[in-house]
Amino acid sequence: MKHLLTFGERVLAFQRKLAEITIDLPAGFKLINPYNGENKKLIQQVTTIFYQKFFADNIPRRLILGSSPARRGTAVTGIPFEDADHLYSETGIKIDNFYINRSSSDFLYEVxxxxxxxxxxxxxxxxxxxxxxxxxxxxxxxxxxxxNYYENKKILNQLEPFIVNSLRTQISLGIDTSVCFCIGSSQNFQTLTKINNKYNFFNVIVPLEHPRFITQYNYQKRDFYLKKYLTTLTKKSY
Incomplete structure (x- = not known):
């Protein structure tokens, strides 16, 4: 009997495909690929443990999308919005030479x-x-x-086929497409909405303010945004 891949195994297969991606961008721009970088073996260990721990099932999930990985954030760990300390507590593997805006990650962990x-x-x-x-x-x-992928129109046009294919692949992992949550309520939301209008990936896209915007510029309203995140994410239908 053929083995049915779990959600986590499908994610890991997607990441192995990402390791093969090479895109020649204009001078002055470069893609950072944690799945095929100098620490690729370490990243493979961390991601394997993480996705087997939290995604060893076939439960449909809703998708939360940021814009693109920070060069000293997810572009190092390979796991979206997870910092090195938290990953160490979850996987037992230490990632050195790592930095992330802790105020942003702390907000998401509080959520x-x-x-x-x-x-x-x-x-x-x-x-x-x-x-x-x-x-x-x-x-x-x-x-x-x-x-960010949307900052330069020429870069965006060049990356669009890769972005579209990546979204299609990730939806096929077992994503509930009735709603997509977008971290970044301005340009990321606007650009993702344009892509969605063209390809009809999701029924609705719901924007959420970026944690950096909250913690650096609106810290006094942190509780308001925390409640907004929870209310938005726990809503049953859109």
Whole structure:
């Protein structure tokens, strides 16, 4: 009898396909691929343990999409919105030379905890990005900085086939397409909406403010946004 892949095994297969991706971008831009970087064996260990731990089933999940992995965030760990310390507690594997905006990750962990904890949260949601590989550009000082897929129209046009194919593949993992939650209520939401209008991936896309916007610029309203996240994510139908 043929083995039916779990949700987590399908995610890992998707990531193995991402490891093969190469896209020649214009000078000054570069994709960051954690699944085929210098730490690829370590990343494979971490992602295997993580997705086998939280996604070893075939439960349909709703999709939460950020824009693209930060070069010192998910582009290092390979797991969306998870920082090294939390991954160490979940997998027992230490990832060195890692940095993330802890205020942003802490906000998302607080959302998960109030939702019922990581296990309950990941039973209902699968997190990813519109562009699942990191993107950097070289600034005027010659330094590599984060770049979002929507910041440059030429880059967006070049990445669109990859983005569309990645969304299709991830939906096939077992995604409930009645709703998609978009982290980033401005440009990411607007660009994802345009893509969705063209390809009809989801019935509705619901925007949520980015944790960095909340913690850095609206910290006094943190409780308001925390409640908004929970209310939005626990709503049964849209």
């Amino acid at each position: 998960m905890n109030k939702y019922g904890g990581s296990k309950t949260f990941y039973q209902d949601f699968y997190t990813s990005f519109v562009c699942p590989l990191g993107l950097i550009r070289i600034n005027e000082k010659g330094r590599a900085v984060n770049c």
